[in-house]
Amino acid sequence: MSAEPEVQTRITFCRICEATCGLEVDVADNRVVDIRPDPQHVVSRGYACVKGTRWGATQHSPDRVLHPMKRIGDRWEEISWDQAIGEIAEKIRRQVDAHGPATLAHFVGSAGGAILLSPMLRTALYEGLGSRRMYGTGTCDTMNKFRVNEEMYGAAMRLMYPDVERASFMLILGANPAVSGNTLYHLPRAQERLGAITKRGGRVVFLNPRRVETAAAGEHLFIRPDTDVFFLAAFANELIQGDHIARSRIDTHMKGFDALVAAVRGWTPERQAAVTGVPAETLRELVQAHAEASARRDGSGGAALYMATGVNQGRSGSPCFWLLEAINAISGNLDRRGGTLLGSGLIDMGEAMKELGTSFDRQDGFPTVSGLQPSGMLADDILGDAPDRVTAMIVEASNPLLACSNPDGRLDRAFESLELLVSIDLFRNEAGSLAHYVLPAQTWMERPEMPYALQSFAGACPTPYLIYADPVLEAPPDVRPEWWIYLRLADALGVPLFGKRWVSALAKTYARLCFGPLGRFLPGPEKIIDGMLKGAGFPGTKAMSREHPHGLLLPPNEGDNFLGTERVLTEDGRVDLAPRPVVEAFLETAEDLYREELETRDRLKLIGIRQIKRMNTASSNNPELVREKTNYAYLCPEDATRIGVRNDDPVDVRSAHGKIRIPVRISRELMPGTVAIPQCWGHSKADGLRHATTHPGVNSNLLAGDGPDHIERLSGMSHLSGILIDVEPARDAHDERESA
Ligand SMILES: Nc1nc2c(c(=O)[nH]1)N[C@H]1C(S)=C(S)[C@@H](COP(=O)(O)OP(=O)(O)OC[C@H]3O[C@@H](n4cnc5c(=O)[nH]c(N)nc54)[C@H](O)[C@@H]3O)O[C@H]1N2
Numbered sequence: 001m002s003a004e005p006e007v008q009t010r011i012t013f014c015r016i017c018e019a020t021c022g023l024e025v026d027v028a029d030n031r032v033v034d035i036r037p038d039p040q041h042v043v044s045r046g047y048a049c050v051k052g053t054r055w056g057a058t059q060h061s062p063d064r065v066l067h068p069m070k071r072i073g074d075r076w077e078e079i080s081w082d083q084a085i086g087e088i089a090e091k092i093r094r095q096v097d098a099h100g101p102a103t104l105a106h107f108v109g110s111a112g113g114a115i116l117l118s119p120m121l122r123t124a125l126y127e128g129l130g131s132r133r134m135y136g137t138g139t140c141d142t143m144n145k146f147r148v149n150e151e152m153y154g155a156a157m158r159l160m161y162p163d164v165e166r167a168s169f170m171l172i173l174g175a176n177p178a179v180s181g182n183t184l185y186h187l188p189r190a191q192e193r194l195g196a197i198t199k200r201g202g203r204v205v206f207l208n209p210r211r212v213e214t215a216a217a218g219e220h221l222f223i224r225p226d227t228d229v230f231f232l233a234a235f236a237n238e239l240i241q242g243d244h245i246a247r248s249r250i251d252t253h254m255k256g257f258d259a260l261v262a263a264v265r266g267w268t269p270e271r272q273a274a275v276t277g278v279p280a281e282t283l284r285e286l287v288q289a290h291a292e293a294s295a296r297r298d299g300s301g302g303a304a305l306y307m308a309t310g311v312n313q314g315r316s317g318s319p320c321f322w323l324l325e326a327i328n329a330i331s332g333n334l335d336r337r338g339g340t341l342l343g344s345g346l347i348d349m350g351e352a353m354k355e356l357g358t359s360f361d362r363q364d365g366f367p368t369v370s371g372l373q374p375s376g377m378l379a380d381d382i383l384g385d386a387p388d389r390v391t392a393m394i395v396e397a398s399n400p401l402l403a404c405s406n407p408d409g410r411l412d413r414a415f416e417s418l419e420l421l422v423s424i425d426l427f428r429n430e431a432g433s434l435a436h437y438v439l440p441a442q443t444w445m446e447r448p449e450m451p452y453a454l455q456s457f458a459g460a461c462p463t464p465y466l467i468y469a470d471p472v473l474e475a476p477p478d479v480r481p482e483w484w485i486y487l488r489l490a491d492a493l494g495v496p497l498f499g500k501r502w503v504s505a506l507a508k509t510y511a512r513l514c515f516g517p518l519g520r521f522l523p524g525p526e527k528i529i530d531g532m533l534k535g536a537g538f539p540g541t542k543a544m545s546r547e548h549p550h551g552l553l554l555p556p557n558e559g560d561n562f563l564g565t566e567r568v569l570t571e572d573g574r575v576d577l578a579p580r581p582v583v584e585a586f587l588e589t590a591e592d593l594y595r596e597e598l599e600t601r602d603r604l605k606l607i608g609i610r611q612i613k614r615m616n617t618a619s620s621n622n623p624e625l626v627r628e629k630t631n632y633a634y635l636c637p638e639d640a641t642r643i644g645v646r647n648d649d650p651v652d653v654r655s656a657h658g659k660i661r662i663p664v665r666i667s668r669e670l671m672p673g674t675v676a677i678p679q680c681w682g683h684s685k686a687d688g689l690r691h692a693t694t695h696p697g698v699n700s701n702l703l704a705g706d707g708p709d710h711i712e713r714l715s716g717m718s719h720l721s722g723i724l725i726d727v728e729p730a731r732d733a734h735d736e737r738e739s740a
């Protein structure tokens with residue numbers, strides 16, 4: 001009889017979403033036995049969601065890709081890494097030699113954000129080859145913020161976060177942190193921490209077309225999708241007209257105030273109310289409450305506005321973020337306790353990445369923001385007839401066919417036409433199924449790591465802390481980290497890396513050896529993290545995992561460390577309250593958009609929903625999380641009655657770009673005129689996701705547009721939220737059922 005394998009408990013942190021909650025993992029025989037929240041984690045303190053605690057079923061899924069795979073017709077063949085790297089490099093070489101380096105593109109997804117060491121080597125490979133065709137889901141979630149930060153503060157990574165622990169007023173637009181784990185600043189236990197503001201006598205107000213789960217922490221107001229820009233303009237105007245501004249702070253540290261005043265003049269509470277649905281008196285009352293919280297100087301004051309993907313994905317993501325940051329700044333809350341703060345992490349990311357700012361090397365005039373081209377142009381860039389159109393692509397940690405706008409399946413057709421498609425993933429998802437090669441990656445449990453760059457490097461973290469975790473599991477023998485794949489490709493392609501021959505040669509030699517018999521004599525990738533930690537004056541990786549496995553708390557950020565310092569990276573050291581390109585875009589588009597909103601007030605608009613059991617498309621193959629066979633279109637009782645549908649009735653949803661059929665759920669959470677469909681469903685085509693394809697649901701992004709008219713000019717962000725739609729009962733389906 002064999003002995004029971006010994007169970008060991010390891011402490012780590014989850015990397016599925018940005019909350020990076022602390023976890024205790026029981027491991028036996030290199031397998032996860034149980035995952036629990038880590039009660040001792042310095043910030044998440046015993047909180048974790050089901051995606052984290054049920055990760056085991058993904059980790060050990062029978063569908064996981066464990067060897068490099070090559071598609072031959074509709075068959076998949078296991079091949080060696082040497083063969084995979086050799087063949088892929090040769091195909092890249094052929095495309096690049098024939099049509100130039102721009103023919104090779106890259107696409108990185110949300111899971112890529114958690115992979116600490118991949119970006120360095122990915123960037124080095126593409127730079128070495130001379131291709132700037134980097135795309136990613138960053139233009140589905142957040143590039144508007146990076147663009148505006150660059151314009152206002154001088155660098156994309158000058159990212160302010162609300163001082164949640166001390167604010168007494170927060171207005172949150174287009175976010176649902178209790179479910180999403182929040183984005184661009186670290187906020188595990190969001191519900192509790194936001195609820196604490198209400199408990200200490202402050203206010204947290206959610207502005208959202210859906211009464212979201214997190215709103216239980218405070219108050220909720222409906223706003224018509226994609227109209228936030230009018231609300232924010234009126235909010236700024238009202239603040240200015242009421243003289244609730246920090247005049248001396250503005251005079252000393254900012255510029256462009258008069259241009260801001262002029263830009264928002266005329267946007268009255270009444271005017272915005274006609275399209276947003278937020279009553280004028282409600283806006284006035286909010287401005288008053290905000291002003292009172294801002295004015296309190298006894299240590300209990302401070303106010304912060306925050307917005308996330310719901311607003312970013314509208315047509316005015318950049319103007320919205322500019323107005324929001326301007327409100328935080330002119331009200332005296334920027335760089336103030338209880339307001340919005342700039343963190344500091346292991347490095348000065350703003351300074352380090354300043355060079356990567358916005359560039360304009362695309363012929364169509366769309367910007368490349370922080371190195372990312374608009375994902376909404378990808379189908380055009382592949383299917384177009386430019387001599388250097390994209391013919392080869394590496395997709396890392398993403399499923400663009402479900403995640404990106406894919407009008408009527410156009411992106412599928414684009415991917416199908418590629419000469420070379422490589423997917424680096426844990427599974428063969430939709431993109432992987434169309435790929436020529438699928439390269440198996442390590443999971444976060446198999447990597448040594450610190451949390452997301454914005455948290456660890458830039459310190460976007462209301463309770464600053466550091467954490468490092470060794471791998472919890474040993475990776476299966478034939479899977480590889482992304483950085484290794486890029487190094488091996490660079491080696492096979494003869495691409496120089498990092499601009500220095502000896503560094504390039506050393507790195508490539510390392511990659512050749514590190515998974516071979518000599519590997520155990522070489523330092524591992526944690527050495528790089530070790531160097532970063534020690535370089536910033538902290539304990540190294542060994543000491544961190546031994547002495548601070550639950551995290552090392554750092555001193556709180558007290559503010560007053562940004563304005564007037566060299567951390568403001570604009571040329572003159574002042575915050576620009578009216579950056580020209582953003583103000584111009586606002587002035588050029590606002591009146592037209594307003595008119596359009598007035599004209600379409602009676603039509604339905606589509607928004608998405610993030611669900612606690614699903615992480616984009618990445619958890620849909622986890623049978624412990626996904627039991628429902630489909631997603632639903634949620635709408636309010638009034639709209640359901642008008643359309644003539646009841647729960648579970650199928651409806652046809654049409655936009656200018658496509659049509660889907662989906663069953664209905666009636667929900668009082670939705671604002672009249674709004675239909676919400678959880679995104680990132682629709683797994684009908686993946687040949688490597690057996691659970692997901694039997695619980696497919698419908699891909700709402702077939703309704704989103706792509707191409708120049710559906711992208712925000714300033715940031716390249718795709719328009720994914722607030723899409724005009726028509727909904728009607730699916731007549732033929734209804735008739736079929738009646739006659740059955
Ligand atoms: N309508 C609508 N559409 C949206 C959104 C919306 O709000 N509404 N949200 C958008 C947003 S914000 C985003 S970020 C995108 C998300 O879209 P994607 O970034 O494409 O995210 P996923 O679908 O989760 O794909 C992640 C893939 O990474 C793989 N993966 C997981 N971990 C690893 C790893 O460690 N290494 C590697 N190599 N692979 C890994 C998973 O198996 C999965 O196939 O969707 C966007 N789409």
Ligand SMILES: Nc1nc2c(c(=O)[nH]1)N[C@H]1C(S)=C(S)[C@@H](COP(=O)(O)OP(=O)(O)OC[C@H]3O[C@@H](n4cnc5c(=O)[nH]c(N)nc54)[C@H](O)[C@@H]3O)O[C@H]1N2
Pocket residue numbers: 017018110141173174175176177179180181182183207208209210212223224225226227228308309310311314607608609610611612613614615616617721722
């Ligand atoms: N459980 C879970 N967690 C996730 C993810 C997931 O798929 N599932 N995805 C991760 C990713 S990639 C990201 S980027 C983050 C995103 O994090 P969040 O931005 O917090 O994501 P959501 O929960 O989608 O919140 C967006 C909110 O905007 C609202 N909204 C839609 N349109 C509008 C509008 O026009 N105006 C306003 N004011 N509100 C609007 C929606 O109702 C929704 O509540 O979440 C991450 N965490």
Ligand code: SF4
Pocket residue numbers: 014015016017018019020021047048049050051052053180181188
């Ligand atoms: S909230 Fe995010 S980080 Fe925390 S356990 Fe869930 S998925 Fe993991």
Ligand SMILES: [Mo]
Pocket residue numbers: 110137140141
């Ligand atoms: Mo995202």
